[in-house]
Amino acid sequence: NAGVTQTPKFRVLKTGQSMTLLCAQDMNHEYMYWYRQDPGMGLRLIHYSVGEGTTAKGEVPDGYNVSRLKKQNFLLGLESAAPSQTSVYFCASSYSEVSYGYTFGSGTRLTVV
């Protein structure tokens, strides 16, 4: 039982390049989330999904796009990377009931130069 798996774990991009971060969960969770973690800022919600085919904006969605074509996968895309997007990105998933907590992936460390 792998839980939540994020790929890649590390990436260096040049400004203007694009990339996709993949999140996969095997727990049949309905909800999935993308957060970014920056020093002194805690975790900030980028986008989230409450089911296959649905997505919604979080606190800091600008510069990112997401897709949830399959229930188990949640993709985060950067169309034109900027240095301000240098961060550690975490994916999480949960059941729909609000009393449940999240299961987190191990993170993707992205550097944009």
Add this chain to the structure above:
Amino acid sequence: AQSVAQPEDQVNVAEGNPLTVKCTYSVSGNPYLFWYVQYPNRGLQFLLKYITGDNLVKGSYGFEAEFNKSQTSFHLKKPSALVSDSALYFCAVRVNQAGTALIFGKGTTLSVSS
């Protein structure tokens, strides 16, 4: 707007002493409260949660937290700290409404010295 505050960026305690990591929240509606821990270069791990019922909840690794509705607080506690407890701790809140996400505090670094 919902928010979570962790007033201390860092908490330092000696091994064997009790520890407290503070958290206050602001939500409209009934809160569901969570504590997570993050070790270096790792994802967040669930410690404990308050949903309803007893105001004192017990979690993993000997941690507990006390929900105080009048003070809108949910402080994390442990009677006797271990060096291995040194990590980054996050408080989070979620309201009882479908489709809502967890709102995290900025985190508190706990440093336990031997």
